[in-house]
Amino acid sequence: MQFWINVVVLASTYALLAAGYVLIYRASRVLNLAHGELMMLAAYLAFSIATVLPKQSLAVIPLTLLLAALIGVGIYYLFIRPMAGRPLFSAVLVTVAMGIVIQGLVVLVWTPRVQYLAVLLDIVNQSHQLAPGGAISTLDIASIVVALALFAALAAFFRYTRIGLLMRAAAENPLLLAQRGIDFHRLYAIAWGLAIGTAAVAGVLYTTTNRLEGTVALIGLKAFPVALVGGLGSLAGALPAALLVALAEVTAIQYVDPLLSNVAPFVVLLAALLLRPWGLFGTPEELERV
Amino acid sequence: MAMDRHKKIGQKAHASSQAWPGLRRQGILQWLALALLLAFPFIVNPFLLDLANLIALASIGALALNILIGWAGLISLGHAALLGAGAFTVGIMIEEFGAPIWITVPAAAGMGAAIGFVVGLPSVRLKGLYLAVSTLALHFIVVFLGGEYQTHHNLSTGIVIPDPALGPFVLSDRRAWFYVLVLAAAAATVFSVNLLRTRTGRAWLALRDRDIAASAIGVNLTAYKLAAFVVSAAMTSFAGALTAYYQHFVAVEAFSFFLTIQYVAMVLVGGPGSIAGAIVGAAFVIALPQGVNLAISSLSVPPQLKIYTFAVNYALFGLLMGGFLLFEPGGLVRLAVRLWGRLEALLPTATAVELRRPGRAQGPLQLKDDAMAAFTTASSTTDCLLDVAGLTVSYSGLALAVDHLSIRVPAGSIVALLGANGAGKTTTLRAISGFLPTETARITSGTIRFDGQLLDGLAPDRIARSGAVLVPERDKIFATLTVEQNLSIVPTSAPSGNRRAALREAIATYFPILQERQRQLAGYLSGGERQQLAMASALLRDPRLLLVDELSLGLAPALVQELMRLLEVLRRELALTILLVEQNAAAALNIADYAYILSTGRLVKQGPAKELLADAAVQELYLGVSASRRSYRQTAVEQRQ
Amino acid sequence: MRRFLLVGLVILSLMLSAVGCQTTPAPQTGAPTKPAQGEPYRIGVTAALTGPFADTYAPVYEAINVYFQQLNEQGGINGHPVQILVEDDAADATKATSNATKLVQQEKVALLTAATLSATYGSIMNISRSAGTPVLIASVCPTQAYPPADPLVFCPASFGALYDGTAAIRFIKETAKEPVKLALVGIESPIVRTNFDHVTKIASESGIQVVTRQLMPPTATDFTPFATQVQQAGANWVFAWSPWSSQIGPFDALQKLGWKGDYLLWAHQPADEELSRRKVDALYAIAGNALFAEELPVHKQIRAAAQKYKTSYPVEYMAEGWVTAQVLEQTLRNAGWPGGAKAMQAALAKLSVDTQGLRGGPLVFTADNHFRTKAWYKFYRWNSQQNKIVTARDWVGIDVVPSK
Structure with missing residues (x-):
């Protein structure tokens, strides 16, 4: 029982992060390898805001999300847009460079010390017994609920709003959209904003549950196989992929070898790449575009 | 793009070396450099010697990665894993069998080649980012296996490697190491230089520049991709093996993902594709932290802040890497060439070397036909809604796709731009609608005026908003949206409600099928329906000039005729001007007022549509025969290019 | 190409000689009396x-x-x-x-x-x-x-390995009120392995059963799966011995799972701060240096x-x-x-x-x-009645003898 709870909780974190990868990839065909670092940066921003506004999580969290979204928009205009027309991988490497800069800056600004967001936000992470041999904490429930809510919201956004439709159109064929007289860069920037916003949600939840320190960025790198296994262009694929990867990881830890925990997502990824390289829900054409 | 940049660099450097007065000065310099190199270990302190050795080691790894990234255009994120594989091969062979260096190092290279082969296998199926990602997976797997070996053999602090012995000679002194490593790095350099001269090397460059093009000229993609992986991996593991001996230990912590990034940065910062670049990049990345330490310690910062040196280093490394990617993708070598060029311009002996622009330096074609005044140069530009003058477009700075083309489209007319496949029609249309900057092509000369305004350099969406709207050749609708959604995302820019209503009514009248299919995904529409949806979407923008690219493509002749007629009706009803780009000349000439015929990028004939239609020679020479006989496969390859 | 190698060499030696100057010490700060x-x-x-x-x-x-x-x-x-x-x-x-x-x-x-x-x-x-x-x-x-x-x-x-383990087992034996089912938690590192091998040996000598040993990757940030293993093994005591974050992380994860047991960890630098923050009576720290609470x-x-x-x-x-x-x-x-x-x-x-x-x-x-x-070892824990860190066991000295 606890096993499955652990899988679902871990999957919810992965799904939140994978959503960011997918949003960004759909928008700008870029794999954002700084996603984990941006998630960490958002968490540190939350930490700083929380030091100014202690115990007011209702103010801290929206402020953090807003700030993170603005950072996302800024990144698109400053670093990604100038890379248009250049080899795709160059843009990916720009995100890698960005991640390295963030790692350095975080240490410079916030020191390498471990911080606890939960204390600052005055959140008590209580344990709830779901069944004999199966407990879950308040924040873990929050993580699952938020992940599901976010995916529902994104699905609605892409189906019913004009901007959502435009973003789908831009994902499919940006030049055609430009032909219709729409500045797709603005749409891409919005997508980046949304993506970094979701990263901030994941970051705040994850670091409140666990700890805030420089190594949490690693979880971003581990979530990236999730996005690929699900299909880089497919939001719907991210949910089952997150469950699959989390299942593989938790199984590896509990039944095979704990040291496999970092490797497990990538083993799943390799298997997926060999069997179904376009992902669970992607289409083979996706491969041609990369 | 990068290849011809590299070529230019080579040419320029070559030319400038000839500009030097004789070779003697260079000869002296070379001897001096050699003497400096030989004396180096004896004139610097041990720490610097260590640094130089590390740079020599790193340059082997960087040269190896350059083969993949710089030449074959294959991205690998498994570089640290391959270095680790080499180092662990040495470590394990020493730990288990006490193997000597002349067995371990070749074995490590062999191990690298084997891993390279396995990692290269997915490249048969995967491209670009997906391939990079599969090599990233390799990284985590190798690190895991190394860690497993260390833990299960209780090698807490890594595997200790004794000084290597070759017969009676034991390599322990760092000075001796310097010569060995410099020699190894030199060998790697010579190997790289020669590799590029082989058929394989040239095939890699072709592969990097364009997969499909390479396969079209008969390069066996799979074999060459695999070869690139195997050669690069073997070299990398060789470097890893030497590193193990040099460092005296192998520990899995040393092979972090950041190490991979450092090597990628070496290639990028030095200059991708350049051998000198890989070496300079290696030196730069290895020496950078020391430079930062030096700067920090000379700034007399309080010792408490020492804690942050590493973070400063880290951030600075990221900034530099990003900076080169954004601002100088050619790397340090390109930067040096540029600075060198500036410097050379100041030297009295230097002669400026101008690369000759490819292409013919002749003026625009003299047109004799002046049958219709509005279409000829005689009339003033304001009469023409679209005026293209002397347009030249080149691909990758070399091949000319369009050569000094001048066409005019008066308001209210239908003008056809005809020609066989590859004649440059679509390129012209893309130049007009502002799509070129997003591709490898660019406008090298000429002007495009729309309603008297210059369009050059405007983004596609700006051009569309100014009233010149394109109905593209393919991918003309959003397949994942419904018909209704396709129409709803078009911003209606019509000035008055009346006009907007008129547009909607026209669409409802002339494209009734769209009404019926409005809930359907556009991806499921038939070819004709797609064309109608695309035209309707374009009309919603209230265009003054409608640019229609290959309306007939893939449609039945009867349907083509019907759509052509529809265009004529729309022109009348909505007061449109239409530029029609067509392979199907007969259908286009039926509704056009005037037509231009292109062949290999140049204007070969123009005239009133009726005259051209009647001209049998025109049909035979430029329109019919050659185009229709092209096989589908050939066409597909060209269109992808 | 030769030209580039040459230029590269010159740049390289310039860079190196620049770095070579870096022997001047950082000046001492503060105004000395x-x-x-x-x-x-x-x-x-x-x-x-x-x-x-x-x-x-x-x-x-x-x-x-x-x-x-x-x-x-x-x-x-x-x-x-x-x-x-x-x-x-x-x-x-x-x-x-x-x-x-x-x-x-x-x-x-x-x-x-x-x-x-x-x-x-x-x-x-x-x-x-x-x-x-x-x-x-x-x-x-x-x-x-x-x-x-x-x-x-x-x-x-x-x-250090071995002696820390001996002291920890002695303390657990003295403190535990019921039969101990011990879990060992640490990062995967040979020194931790060595220590836990030793602990397992002396635990069995003192009649303490080691029910599980969790060796986690050093980069782990989510400790829930490891905590689950500890809980499912039925442990009522944990001895954690590792860098700080991989000691306190599993403790937090166990709390999250609603585990009720006693947890002994090594009192690394953050111990003072974090014992006071968590305020859990069942969290013990084994220290080699007296905590600042004293x-x-x-x-x-x-x-x-x-x-x-x-x-x-x-x-x-x-x-x-x-x-x-x-x-x-x-x-x-x-x-x-x-x-x-x-x-x-x-x-x-x-x-x-x-x-x-x-x-x-x-x-x-x-x-x-x-x-x-x-x-020498001293043991501390949080005491919620006194609302401060208290000594759980005063200094214990163990003679260090040559290993056989």
């Missing part, structure tokens, strides 16, 4: 100032630095100031190697101090051995310092120095480095001037340092015991 004059003693430090475990190792350097800044202003040692040359290795073996090479071969320090992850020790010891420079390890003690000791390896750090006179001294020189870590993190600095000071005093590597080694091999109450007794090195003759 009676500053030490003349040639300094040069002590090299390679420490994990950044990286995943920085908060265990960086404060060691900070304390050493503060200690000698203060000492230099008060006249130094034998009339000479002490210069601390520090290099950050970020717990990375390759960087530690290049740091050690630089400090030993270029800077020619008389003594190398390491406060970093145990995985880097091998290469550091290698370099020290080739130059004959003694190494003072201020992070987890390696078995090389235990009798019979490696002539060049010394370890004043409060924690407010001993020496704690007040450290507090004053830390405030004066503005450390970036809280004062509660300074005890470990303070003891190291005390050992360094005593070594330098005994070695006299100029105090080269040989003199340092000789001084270290017969050293007795009064830790002023930071340890349970004096720290004594002998010719073949470079760890301590008696290992």
Whole structure:
């Protein structure tokens, strides 16, 4: 029982992060390898805001999300847009460079010390017994609920709003959209904003549950196989992929070898790449575009 | 793009070396450099010697990665894993069998080649980012296996490697190491230089520049991709093996993902594709932290802040890497060439070397036909809604796709731009609608005026908003949206409600099928329906000039005729001007007022549509025969290019 | 191409010679009243100032630095100031190697101090051995310092394999009210493995059953799966022995799962701070250095120095480095001037340092015991009735004897 709870909780974190990868990839065909670092940066921003506004999580969290979204928009205009027309991988490497800069800056600004967001936000992470041999904490429930809510919201956004439709159109064929007289860069920037916003949600939840320190960025790198296994262009694929990867990881830890925990997502990824390289829900054409 | 940049660099450097007065000065310099190199270990302190050795080691790894990234255009994120594989091969062979260096190092290279082969296998199926990602997976797997070996053999602090012995000679002194490593790095350099001269090397460059093009000229993609992986991996593991001996230990912590990034940065910062670049990049990345330490310690910062040196280093490394990617993708070598060029311009002996622009330096074609005044140069530009003058477009700075083309489209007319496949029609249309900057092509000369305004350099969406709207050749609708959604995302820019209503009514009248299919995904529409949806979407923008690219493509002749007629009706009803780009000349000439015929990028004939239609020679020479006989496969390859 | 190689070579040598100038020491800050004059003693430090475990190792350097800044202003040692040359290795073996090479071969320090992850020790010891420079390890003690000791390896750090485990098992046996089902939690590292092998052995000798052993990857951030294993094994006691975050992380995860048991962990620097933050009575800390909660006179001294020189870590993190600095000071005093590597080694091999109450007794090195003759341990826990950290068991001394 606890096993499955652990899988679902871990999957919810992965799904939140994978959503960011997918949003960004759909928008700008870029794999954002700084996603984990941006998630960490958002968490540190939350930490700083929380030091100014202690115990007011209702103010801290929206402020953090807003700030993170603005950072996302800024990144698109400053670093990604100038890379248009250049080899795709160059843009990916720009995100890698960005991640390295963030790692350095975080240490410079916030020191390498471990911080606890939960204390600052005055959140008590209580344990709830779901069944004999199966407990879950308040924040873990929050993580699952938020992940599901976010995916529902994104699905609605892409189906019913004009901007959502435009973003789908831009994902499919940006030049055609430009032909219709729409500045797709603005749409891409919005997508980046949304993506970094979701990263901030994941970051705040994850670091409140666990700890805030420089190594949490690693979880971003581990979530990236999730996005690929699900299909880089497919939001719907991210949910089952997150469950699959989390299942593989938790199984590896509990039944095979704990040291496999970092490797497990990538083993799943390799298997997926060999069997179904376009992902669970992607289409083979996706491969041609990369 | 990068290849011809590299070529230019080579040419320029070559030319400038000839500009030097004789070779003697260079000869002296070379001897001096050699003497400096030989004396180096004896004139610097041990720490610097260590640094130089590390740079020599790193340059082997960087040269190896350059083969993949710089030449074959294959991205690998498994570089640290391959270095680790080499180092662990040495470590394990020493730990288990006490193997000597002349067995371990070749074995490590062999191990690298084997891993390279396995990692290269997915490249048969995967491209670009997906391939990079599969090599990233390799990284985590190798690190895991190394860690497993260390833990299960209780090698807490890594595997200790004794000084290597070759017969009676034991390599322990760092000075001796310097010569060995410099020699190894030199060998790697010579190997790289020669590799590029082989058929394989040239095939890699072709592969990097364009997969499909390479396969079209008969390069066996799979074999060459695999070869690139195997050669690069073997070299990398060789470097890893030497590193193990040099460092005296192998520990899995040393092979972090950041190490991979450092090597990628070496290639990028030095200059991708350049051998000198890989070496300079290696030196730069290895020496950078020391430079930062030096700067920090000379700034007399309080010792408490020492804690942050590493973070400063880290951030600075990221900034530099990003900076080169954004601002100088050619790397340090390109930067040096540029600075060198500036410097050379100041030297009295230097002669400026101008690369000759490819292409013919002749003026625009003299047109004799002046049958219709509005279409000829005689009339003033304001009469023409679209005026293209002397347009030249080149691909990758070399091949000319369009050569000094001048066409005019008066308001209210239908003008056809005809020609066989590859004649440059679509390129012209893309130049007009502002799509070129997003591709490898660019406008090298000429002007495009729309309603008297210059369009050059405007983004596609700006051009569309100014009233010149394109109905593209393919991918003309959003397949994942419904018909209704396709129409709803078009911003209606019509000035008055009346006009907007008129547009909607026209669409409802002339494209009734769209009404019926409005809930359907556009991806499921038939070819004709797609064309109608695309035209309707374009009309919603209230265009003054409608640019229609290959309306007939893939449609039945009867349907083509019907759509052509529809265009004529729309022109009348909505007061449109239409530029029609067509392979199907007969259908286009039926509704056009005037037509231009292109062949290999140049204007070969123009005239009133009726005259051209009647001209049998025109049909035979430029329109019919050659185009229709092209096989589908050939066409597909060209269109992808 | 040749031209490029040439230019590259020139650039390279320019860069190298620029770096070569980097031998000038950073000037000492602060306005000295009676500053030490003349040639300094040069002590090299390679420490994990950044990286995943920085908060265990960086404060060691900070304390050493503060200690000698203060000492230099008060006249130094034998009339000479002490210069601390520090290099950050970020717990990375390759960087530690290049740091050690630089400090030993270029800077020619008389003594190398390491406060970093145990995985880097091998290469550091290698370099020290080739130059004959003694190494003072201020992070987890390696078995090389235990009798019979490696002539060049010394370890004043409060924690080390084997003895910590023995003390922990004794404490658990005395404290537990019901039969103990013990879980061992730590990162996957050979030194942890060695310690847990030892703990398992003596636990079974004392009738304690070890129900599970969780060795986690050093980079783990989510400890839930490991905590689940501990809980499902039915453990009612846990002994965690690792860098701090991988001790407290599993504890938090266990709490999250609603586990009710007793948890003993090693009192690394953050212990003071984090025991008070969590306020859980069942969380015990085994300490080698007296916690600041005791407010001993020496704690007040450290507090004053830390405030004066503005450390970036809280004062509660300074005890470990303070003891190291005390050992360094005593070594330098005994070695006299100029105090080269040989003199340092000789001084270290017969050293007795009064830790002023930071340890349970004096720290004594002998010719073949470079760890301590008696290992002292004290146990703390949070007491919610008194709302403060209290002593759970006073100092226990275990004799350190040569291993068979």
